[in-house]
Amino acid sequence: MNAFLAIDVPPISQVTIWGNGPGGFNKTAAIYVFAAVATLLLFVLGTRRKDALVPAGLLQNTAESGVAFVRNQIIMQTMGPDGLQYLPYLTTLFFFIFFSNITEIIPGVQFPANARFAMPMTLALATWVIFNVVGVVKQGPIHYLKNSLIPPGVPKFLLILVIPIELISTFLVRPFSLMVRLFANMLAGHLILVTFATISAALFAKSITVVIMPFSFFLLVAMTGFEILVSFLQAFIFTILTAVYIGSAMHPDH
Amino acid sequence: MGLALIHHLFLAAAAVTDNTKGLTAIGRGIVYGGAAIGPGIGIGLVVGNAISAMARQPESAGVVRTTMFLGIAFTEALALFGFVLAFIISG
Numbered sequence: 001m002n003a004f005l006a007i008d009v010p011p012i013s014q015v016t017i018w019g020n021g022p023g024g025f026n027k028t029a030a031i032y033v034f035a036a037v038a039t040l041l042l043f044v045l046g047t048r049r050k051d052a053l054v055p056a057g058l059l060q061n062t063a064e065s066g067v068a069f070v071r072n073q074i075i076m077q078t079m080g081p082d083g084l085q086y087l088p089y090l091t092t093l094f095f096f097i098f099f100s101n102i103t104e105i106i107p108g109v110q111f112p113a114n115a116r117f118a119m120p121m122t123l124a125l126a127t128w129v130i131f132n133v134v135g136v137v138k139q140g141p142i143h144y145l146k147n148s149l150i151p152p153g154v155p156k157f158l159l160i161l162v163i164p165i166e167l168i169s170t171f172l173v174r175p176f177s178l179m180v181r182l183f184a185n186m187l188a189g190h191l192i193l194v195t196f197a198t199i200s201a202a203l204f205a206k207s208i209t210v211v212i213m214p215f216s217f218f219l220l221v222a223m224t225g226f227e228i229l230v231s232f233l234q235a236f237i238f239t240i241l242t243a244v245y246i247g248s249a250m251h252p253d254h
Numbered sequence: 255m256g257l258a259l260i261h262h263l264f265l266a267a268a269a270v271t272d273n274t275k276g277l278t279a280i281g282r283g284i285v286y287g288g289a290a291i292g293p294g295i296g297i298g299l300v301v302g303n304a305i306s307a308m309a310r311q312p313e314s315a316g317v318v319r320t321t322m323f324l325g326i327a328f329t330e331a332l333a334l335f336g337f338v339l340a341f342i343i344s345g
Binding site for chain 2: 073077078177180181183184185187188233236237240241244
């Protein structure tokens, strides 16, 4: 089939193994450096004009609407006014994940750095540490364990079943699913773009099959647009889930 | 007679060809396809109910949309576990 269509899909091992530069510095690391520098520059340069009441310029508008978005759409919806102290961390998290995702559709780079699971795992572990520390500090260790293991209103005889489930779902599945959600979404989107790009190129090279080429090319363009939405949505979901977990550690259900 | 022939052919095919690669591919397909059934139904339920809630009360659309994305994220995680598991399977 591959020989017939002359499709040269890159082998799947190329998705998990990448050639390293000096000191193990590769494309993924370069994208993360770009994302960190872009986040830093956005907020350093965007907030220089402290005395200006009316925001002006692209950087200041982006920075201010980004902070307002995280505050109104994420923190106020999930944690309430108590959560405003986490605004700097959550805003940084959102923009860092977004900048390292959006390289998926930038021509010449076309690779989302979060399709490798090292950084999603680190960020998920950071979330795990933060919500556990917040829970222990705000409620005390015994109350925190009791509130997160025993949901309110459960009959006594079900506790033997409920406690292990809650233990696994709160302390093991939460960070794992945070990591897998970000990593697998970006990897899947990247694979879809690679597939349609190679199919388009292969159909274009064959003289007869060039008639079918516009269909896969149209889908390539459409999926590129869809991936812009996905990179924004995944940054949003990672940030809002972090906020939900911190919020549930701050205010337990009664 | 016929059964014996089929049995003989099956043995010959099993002896000559190595099916590991193809069986791995089939296994990956089954793993991801099976893992996508439940979350597909679940995300449909979440979004459908969110849309009907937004249509009934348009003023609550903001809250409903945030909660909808949360519900999608929780449901979608199961399908993504299957996606990752399909890559982990090796022949």
